[in-house]
Amino acid sequence: MTITVPVPRPETRWTRRKDARPAELLAAALDLFVERGYAATRLDDVARRAGVSKGTLYLYFESKEELFKAVIRGGLVPAIQRNERLVQDHAGTMADLLEKIIRNWWQDVGNSQIGGIPKLMFAEARNFPDLAHFYQQEVINRGYKLVGEVVELGQRRGEFPPMDTEHATRIVLAPLVFLLLWRHSFDGCDGTRIDPEAYLRVHLGIILDGLRGRPSNEPAKAPRTAADPATSRR
Amino acid sequence: MTITVPVPRPETRWTRRKDARPAELLAAALDLFVERGYAATRLDDVARRAGVSKGTLYLYFESKEELFKAVIRGGLVPAIQRNERLVQDHAGTMADLLEKIIRNWWQDVGNSQIGGIPKLMFAEARNFPDLAHFYQQEVINRGYKLVGEVVELGQRRGEFPPMDTEHATRIVLAPLVFLLLWRHSFDGCDGTRIDPEAYLRVHLGIILDGLRGRPSNEPAKAPRTAADPATSRR
DNA sequence: TACGTTCCTGACCGCCCGGTCATCAGGGGC
DNA sequence: GCCCCTGATGACCGGGCGGTCAGGAACGTA
The missing domain is CATH 1.10.357 (Tetracycline Repressor; domain 2)
Structure with missing residues (x-):
């Protein structure tokens, strides 16, 4: 697993970090699922906690359900x-x-x-x-x-x-x-x-x-x- | 507890049943809360199961939370x-x-x-x-x-x-x-x-x-x- | 520096739900 | 038989959320 840029440079609006995204999204999802439950967790929040937009989340996981299964x-x-x-x-x-x-x-x-x-x-x-x-x-x-x-x-x-x-x-x-x-x-x-x-x-x-x-x-x-x-x- | 008309007559659109409503609403609420959970239960469904409209539910219970407390x-x-x-x-x-x-x-x-x-x-x-x-x-x-x-x-x-x-x-x-x-x-x-x-x-x-x-x-x-x-x- | 690919964004869609309220109609009282 | 109180309705509001997509920015390549 390679991480291109651990801390995104502030001068650019965003950075490509294809390898790191899934793990970061899973970590954020675990946090929020545990904190609020499945239905009550908003994918917007998961994405924000992982530092991306909701659209990006859907690049890596098909749906909320698949995201959850991956967490388990x-x-x-x-x-x-x-x-x-x-x-x-x-x-x-x-x-x-x-x-x-x-x-x-x-x-x-x-x-x-x-x-x-x-x-x-x-x-x-x-x-x-x-x-x-x-x-x-x-x-x-x-x-x-x-x-x-x-x-x-x-x-x-x-x-x-x-x-x-x-x-x-x-x-x-x-x-x-x-x-x-x-x-x-x-x-x-x-x-x-x-x-x-x-x-x-x-x-x-x-x-x-x-x-x-x-x-x-x-x-x-x-x-x-x-x-x-x-x-x-x- | 008096029940005026146990089975609502079909020719009228609705019947006054002030005494019976709370118990019926509580029973319906219990069913649905247990079946779906608190957040996932819709008050529309509770009302419908009790045979009334959502507005009526709010005549007898201040809010979803109060309804739930009453059930407990x-x-x-x-x-x-x-x-x-x-x-x-x-x-x-x-x-x-x-x-x-x-x-x-x-x-x-x-x-x-x-x-x-x-x-x-x-x-x-x-x-x-x-x-x-x-x-x-x-x-x-x-x-x-x-x-x-x-x-x-x-x-x-x-x-x-x-x-x-x-x-x-x-x-x-x-x-x-x-x-x-x-x-x-x-x-x-x-x-x-x-x-x-x-x-x-x-x-x-x-x-x-x-x-x-x-x-x-x-x-x-x-x-x-x-x-x-x-x-x-x- | 210029280009094309890849990664990412954020506005948007359709749908849903708690709670409100103007309006209506049942029915007890006369 | 009529009136009026009140129990009951259902359309509506504001806000929220899963999922989509056209466009745009980053970055490897040359």
Whole structure:
């Protein structure tokens, strides 16, 4: 990828930057999609944030929908692929693997801009069935399968007791998705802000003890964290 | 509430039905808000579905925002109040209470039209801060406090081990919210449909075992459900 | 310096939506 | 049977947005 002129010279009205445009447009689009949602995002604004006019946007992307798909392909899909590789290569216990996946996912998705996309998809799925289908294929099904395999394998190995893996997988994923949604909607709105680290630690503790049926305190593997009282405020 | 003429006579262009209009408009609004979201719902459509013109809608509601608030006040708030009373009156274990609350909530909210509102609120919170604030006050905070009290009480009584109640409460609630969101977004989109009953049963099993740290199979209290294989299909 | 290609612009089109208001007609009261 | 209040209408306004396109500016080439 070559960038001809990183900072456009001010004396000319505009500069040719064919190579840089797509990435810049995608970045601007991600920002605005996450901030406002799909329908509420105006292509005029996306273009302006990328420093071009709306007409230019249409030189690089066929339509609003294609722009959005490109954002997903570049942002969420790679994060999933990383964990797919992790599952293939992992050797230790399934509990460890689960923890690793959760932490990876938080690093890649939760802690970055792209984490706002799931909220958006839940919101617009019914209004834009084509987008919903695309997202379900590329993100939901793959992510679900990923975690489902871990749960199922853990059960078959005897690490987890027998259970309804179908729904257990969803129970494992639900709080992760919820955290994403919360962060991009109500978080910090009314003084209530979730601390992701603590939240994920508690989640992991609960599902592991639930999945394994451990008696109680084995702080090494499943850090049930006797409630750092410092984080509790209300 | 008196209804003068239940079915408008066809020979007149319209009928006066001052008493019936608000409820009919609210019902129509709920339908459409849930179906399409807040911003995407057109007041023209709401009016038409209620059998009146847009002008009439403005006779009864000041604005789109006030219409929406009225929908929430009439639909979600009562469901919460019911459980607030339940918590006050309950005598048995906290695990039992938790189960009751979850089942109540599913009956009142999950299984009805109003269950689509949370998705909508997550979606539009950032774009409509006033609505978000209202919703957080009237629904989120109250619901959170409700469940939080149960968790905390269970812990103080020794029924649940010591833990970070703040986040544990959210982990309990997250799968419930997730189920609502799923039902009103992707559910049934790609053949993947969640069975609410089974899902909630598994959820309850996981959080109770997690919360209590039970060894494994005590099917009476915490029905861990050795996976009815019938419900598993994929 | 002059030219042709490539990249970019911004005005424009058609359509949509929240909210308003002059006007009309239903129907209770007499 | 008539009147008048009031519930109800629907055309209209201002603003906004996805998508198009004719024209113009930048830049490699010679």
